[in-house]
Amino acid sequence: MKTSWNLPEARMAIEALAERVVEVVLVEFDGPQIVVVWGPGGSRRLAIACDEDETAVRWLEAELSASQWGRLFDGLLSLRDALLQPRVWIVDQTHSGKALHGWECSSADLAVEILPEVGALLPTAVRQQFAGGPSVAPVELSERDAAVARGFPTLARMVA
Amino acid sequence: MKETTFEQEWPANYPPSCPPEDAAPTGGDVYRFVGNDPPKPDDMRSWLELGLGKGRDCQRAALSCSLTREHLEEVRRAVPTRRSDRIARATLSVEHGKLAQTGALGHHSLWLRHRFHSSIHRLFEVVE
Numbered sequence: 001m002k003t004s005w006n007l008p009e010a011r012m013a014i015e016a017l018a019e020r021v022v023e024v025v026l027v028e029f030d031g032p033q034i035v036v037v038w039g040p041g042g043s044r045r046l047a048i049a050c051d052e053d054e055t056a057v058r059w060l061e062a063e064l065s066a067s068q069w070g071r072l073f074d075g076l077l078s079l080r081d082a083l084l085q086p087r088v089w090i091v092d093q094t095h096s097g098k099a100l101h102g103w104e105c106s107s108a109d110l111a112v113e114i115l116p117e118v119g120a121l122l123p124t125a126v127r128q129q130f131a132g133g134p135s136v137a138p139v140e141l142s143e144r145d146a147a148v149a150r151g152f153p154t155l156a157r158m159v160a
Numbered sequence: 161m162k163e164t165t166f167e168q169e170w171p172a173n174y175p176p177s178c179p180p181e182d183a184a185p186t187g188g189d190v191y192r193f194v195g196n197d198p199p200k201p202d203d204m205r206s207w208l209e210l211g212l213g214k215g216r217d218c219q220r221a222a223l224s225c226s227l228t229r230e231h232l233e234e235v236r237r238a239v240p241t242r243r244s245d246r247i248a249r250a251t252l253s254v255e256h257g258k259l260a261q262t263g264a265l266g267h268h269s270l271w272l273r274h275r276f277h278s279s280i281h282r283l284f285e286v287v288e
Contacts (some may be wrong), residue, residue: 028263029193029224029232031213033239050240057241079238095212116238123234125266 001051001058003113007090012102016040017091020099026126031095034079034122037061039089046072046082047091050114056100060114061089062107072122073130079116083107171221171274173208178218179271183258190225190252190259190270191232193245197286203248204281219262222269223280229287231266248284256283 019040027034032049039045043063051058062085064072071077084107092100121127170178194203207213208220226232229247236242257272272280 024264026264027235027239028267029226029235029239029242030207033235033242048239052241096214114240116240117243120234120237123231123238123266125231126264129265 001053001056003051003111005051005090005111006109007103008105010103012089012091012104014099017099017102020091022097026130027123031057034126039063044069045089046079048079048083048116050090056092056094058114059091059093060110061091063087073127075121075124075127078119078121080118080120083115084110168274170271171277174221174271175217178221179258179269180218180260183260183269183271185254186252186256186259186270187254188227188252189249190227190268191229191247191249191287192223192225192270192284193232193236193242194248194284194286195245197246197248199248199281199284199286201278201281203284218271219269222262222271225259225268225270226266227268228266233288235266246286247288249287250280250283250285252283256280 017040019038021038022032023036023038023044025032025035034046034048037045037047039061045061045063047059047061049057050060060083062083064082064085068077068082072079072082086106087104088107088110089102089104091102094100192203194200196203204223206221206223208217213220226235229249232247236245236247255273256276257270259268259270261267262269276283
């Protein structure tokens, strides 16, 4: 990686990483950069590409409350503040999307270099595309799978 | 007897029916992240060329770009892995290739005709 990291020794179980599913890509440029993923146990997380090297992309992930999701998509919550949750996850993926390693850690341990700039919001075009924000009501696993298969806007309609 | 030569329109690594039919002809300014000033050929490698990513080969054969500089400025502020990138602009005409909005709003895929493929970096100029 390009940034020096001080990650916990204990890694997440690979089975937990395998459960991660990208629900929607919010920002891409030569590959996904900001995505919404379904984490283990059906939790929806904001994930941002925070570091990379030739073999892998390192993602910073955080669970947001319903209120925070809404404020994020309304441009009232910055990406940095959204990601600075007490508990966050770091996940390494190959450039083809295969999860390699994961760590659970505290946002207090994160270097500023791997965070969005202070005050940076979701890009304007993305906020316009998802105007009103996605519904973040808890959904059953079957609904989750259907949403993943059909796309994020569909999910918003399904669970609204 | 006059000799005729066949010049392929699109790069050989593009799959059939690529670019897609709904892609529009290029025309006007496009913006792209680059790592070098001036841009180098390595700044113009598609995911397909690099053997990265997954999904449809046609989209992976394209270059990511934006129609506005402002969008890339927002992405650069938002995404740590893009923070050190420069923003380069090219003014393209219809002959250069095709363009389509793909994925999230603000993102476009650029397919270049074969004859511009190896020299496209010379059309881009770092603007920020």
